[in-house]
Amino acid sequence: MSSATELIHSIPVDPLTGAISVPIYQTSTYVQDAPGVNKGYDYARSNNPTRGVLEQLIAELEKGEMGIAFGSGLAAIDAVVKLLKSGDEILAVDDIYGGAFRLFGSIYEKFGITVTYTDTSNIENVFNALSSNTKLIWLESPTNPTLKISDIEAIARIAKAQGCLLCVDNTFASPVLQQPIALGADIVVHSATKYLGGHSDLIAGLVVTKTKELGEKIKYIQNACGAILAPFDSWLVIRGIETLHLRIKQHCASALEVARFLETHPAVEKVFYPGLATHPNHTVAKKQSKGFGGIVSFTLKNDSEEAAVQLVTQTRLFKLAESLGGIKSLVSHPANMTHKSIPAAKRRAAGVADSLIRLSVGLEDAEDLVADLEQAFEKATGAKSKQSTVLSY
Numbered sequence: 001m002s003s004a005t006e007l008i009h010s011i012p013v014d015p016l017t018g019a020i021s022v023p024i025y026q027t028s029t030y031v032q033d034a035p036g037v038n039k040g041y042d043y044a045r046s047n048n049p050t051r052g053v054l055e056q057l058i059a060e061l062e063k064g065e066m067g068i069a070f071g072s073g074l075a076a077i078d079a080v081v082k083l084l085k086s087g088d089e090i091l092a093v094d095d096i097y098g099g100a101f102r103l104f105g106s107i108y109e110k111f112g113i114t115v116t117y118t119d120t121s122n123i124e125n126v127f128n129a130l131s132s133n134t135k136l137i138w139l140e141s142p143t144n145p146t147l148k149i150s151d152i153e154a155i156a157r158i159a160k161a162q163g164c165l166l167c168v169d170n171t172f173a174s175p176v177l178q179q180p181i182a183l184g185a186d187i188v189v190h191s192a193t194k195y196l197g198g199h200s201d202l203i204a205g206l207v208v209t210k211t212k213e214l215g216e217k218i219k220y221i222q223n224a225c226g227a228i229l230a231p232f233d234s235w236l237v238i239r240g241i242e243t244l245h246l247r248i249k250q251h252c253a254s255a256l257e258v259a260r261f262l263e264t265h266p267a268v269e270k271v272f273y274p275g276l277a278t279h280p281n282h283t284v285a286k287k288q289s290k291g292f293g294g295i296v297s298f299t300l301k302n303d304s305e306e307a308a309v310q311l312v313t314q315t316r317l318f319k320l321a322e323s324l325g326g327i328k329s330l331v332s333h334p335a336n337m338t339h340k341s342i343p344a345a346k347r348r349a350a351g352v353a354d355s356l357i358r359l360s361v362g363l364e365d366a367e368d369l370v371a372d373l374e375q376a377f378e379k380a381t382g383a384k385s386k387q388s389t390v391l392s393y
Ligand SMILES: *Cc1c(COP(=O)(O)O)cnc(C)c1O
Pocket: 072, 073, 074, 075, 097, 099, 140, 144, 169, 171, 172, 190, 191, 192, 193, 194, 203, 204, 205
């Protein structure tokens, strides 16, 4: 069976009624036959059948033993950090999601958990940054917004030798393109807000663990701390996942087309897309994933921040907004948006130039997206693309 068929049919038909769509169990508690005698459910913070379907589904998609659904991606990340204790260290990818950076630094450092950041796309850096207290290696691959790729399989071997856990934030790739557990990771997290939900209409997070033992620990933390995903939002994520295969295929195809267009544009300095042969980690990307995703970043000639701001306000189909992974294409200017809180020198050193623009390529026709960028370039920089194909709206 193909993985698309498998995905669609791993969403169960309701055993009680035959309903083909998963029922939404909007309840807080469950009536018991006698004290402590129940049908497997006692209180909805601990278990909910709608959430349970999503948790089973993501575990299957990520080839893990257990899935646990949270109220946001950050709540999922938070639960994983809570596996650690004071004195433990995290070794994390330097180009990490800003919210994870804030959580590690502003919340957990005061509890005695320290974090070392390094460019994990170079294995040697990982070796050098390890210490005897490193208990968790934290990767994102691809990263945001410079789309660096780390060799998950190689780093999983290092984690194993070190006796520490490897967690991969798989938000950008999705399990359709990349399955970190199959590559040796212990834990996968997702902001299901992005590709899994897929329609920019919810906030949700997921954790998947390689072993049941680790999954039970995360579930214990979740029940103790309370950051569960609501039944209706669980249902929305399930519905999003139903079309994940199809959507990701199109996101990848259109993103490649957009990246190729940008590569030839005279106003563009550099294009970041792991699917381009010019990307420094293209070989690793090809080895460990089935496709290169829907996010493309680029910088402008002379690194003009002014032109970048002009450009992101001139696009019509690409809507100016944070977030990614939805049906509608989005554009953002990290230096003034997601990465504004990072000091400029530090931000530039991490590769986020003043003119860097990030695109989340949606499901509009790629031709229309390219035409939209062309007209925005012309307005913002006066530069026309070489193969001028400007379409009218
Ligand atoms: C958005 C995002 C998160 C945080 O998820 P929320 O659902 O917004 O809490 C974490 N990691 C990555 C890579 C993200 O893009």
